[in-house]
Amino acid sequence: MKQVTTLFLKIAVIFIGIPVLALCIFLVPEIGNITAQLLPEFAYMEYLVSIIFYASAIPFYFALYQAFKLLRYIDKNEAFSELSVKALKKIKYCAITISSLHVLVLPLFYLFADKDGAPGVIFIGLVVPFASMVIAVFAAVLQKLLKEAIDIKSENDLTV
Template sequence: MEKVTTLFLKIAVILLGVPVLGLCIFLVPELANLSSGLLPEFGLIKYFVFIIFDGSAIPYYFALYQAFKLLRYIDKNISFSDLSIKALKKIKYSAITISILHVLVLPLFYIFAEIDDAPGVIFVGLAVPFASMVIAVFAAVLQKLLQEAIDIKSENDLTV
């Protein structure tokens, strides 16, 4: 049963990467062109959009890879190890990096909201940094709980 569950989660992790790849290929160039069209006085805004959005895909895929490694550790029955703690720590830092990168883009969302007179655009811009920080906090909590469980397990191993 455990192998089926982790197989399902591995497939889910792989499928989580597909939409982001599609966004990076199709949507980011459109956003870059739109931003350079709306803000022609800022000539390098197009490259800024490319760097931030495509650059945030790198820590995203790194976090997905770490999640995949974590699922492999569960399959190998070594989930209560320092390897799992390191993977969770890397997921936490990746989520923080994504959040920071998308906070850098928030002024651009503000400018778009001013131009289109649509204040809801700012909330759309806040969605990714907020979700990333939630993931970072969740990974930090899991990391701490796993560390405590490993400490208890090692104490019990020494007692017996």
């Protein structure tokens, strides 16, 4: 049963990466073009936006790789190991990096909202930083719980 569950999660991790790859290929250049059209006085923003979105894809895929490694540790019955704690720590740092990079783009959402007269655009810009911070906090909590479980396990092993 455990193998089937982790296999399903591994497939889900792969399927999570595919839409982001499609967004990087098709949507990011379009967002850069829209930025250049809406803000011609800030023509350099086209490149800045593309760089930030592509740069945030790197830690995203690294975090997916760490999640895949974590699932392999579970398959090998090494879930309660320092390797799992390290993987969760890397996922946490990747989520913080993604959130930080997307916070850098928030002034651009403000300029879009100001130009278009739609203040709701700012809230759309907050979705990715907020979601990645939730993932970072969740990974930090899991990391702490796993570390405590490993400590308790090692104490019990020494007692027996």
